Amino acid sequence: MSQTGQELVCNGAVCRCDKGTLPSPLQVTSNQHAYLQGKLVATTQDKTFGPFGTCALKNNQPCVPALLLWQDAFELVAVDSPLSRPLLEKSTIRCAVGGKVSIVSTLQLAVPGLPAPPRVEGVRTAFMSLCPLLLGEE
Numbered sequence: 001m002s003q004t005g006q007e008l009v010c011n012g013a014v015c016r017c018d019k020g021t022l023p024s025p026l027q028v029t030s031n032q033h034a035y036l037q038g039k040l041v042a043t044t045q046d047k048t049f050g051p052f053g054t055c056a057l058k059n060n061q062p063c064v065p066a067l068l069l070w071q072d073a074f075e076l077v078a079v080d081s082p083l084s085r086p087l088l089e090k091s092t093i094r095c096a097v098g099g100k101v102s103i104v105s106t107l108q109l110a111v112p113g114l115p116a117p118p119r120v121e122g123v124r125t126a127f128m129s130l131c132p133l134l135l136g137e138e
Contacts, residue, residue: 008074009087010039010107019099020052020063026103034079034086037109043084044070047093049101057098066096 011028030045047070051063070093073085093101 006088006090007106007108008036009042009089009091009103010036011042013042013103013107014105015049015101016104017052017095017099017101019056022053023104024049024052030084031079039107041079042087043079044073044087045084055097068094068096
């Protein structure tokens with residue numbers, strides 16, 4: 001699966017388990033020095049969440065995540081160790097109970113791109129066609 005165009009995941013990213021009733025933030029504990037937009041970058045070693053509300057697979061008892069291994073992390077970079085890969089917005093992790101946790105919001109801030117180049121000549125021509133006096137036409 002392509003990793004192009006995927007956002008990296010930051011500390012506090014909002015995640016959801018498909019068997020839970022509430023979202024929960026991801027706590028970054030594996031990395032204390034790789035930052036993105038002032039927030040720690042989450043890696044495949046990070047598995048600390050609060051409860052996801054109640055669990056549909058445990059008769060709506062309180063959720064206690066029993067997480068396995070992250071899937072679809074960024075494979076081209078390691079953070080701190082070869083086993084610690086940055087998480088991407090498409091990354092998921094299975095729970096031993098049966099749920100699947102996915103990223104709802106990476107917590108990256110949107111940064112506007114450069115504006116489109118102006119179409120000066122087209123605008124000038126349109127403006128001039130509305131103002132025949134400026135063209136010296138009568």
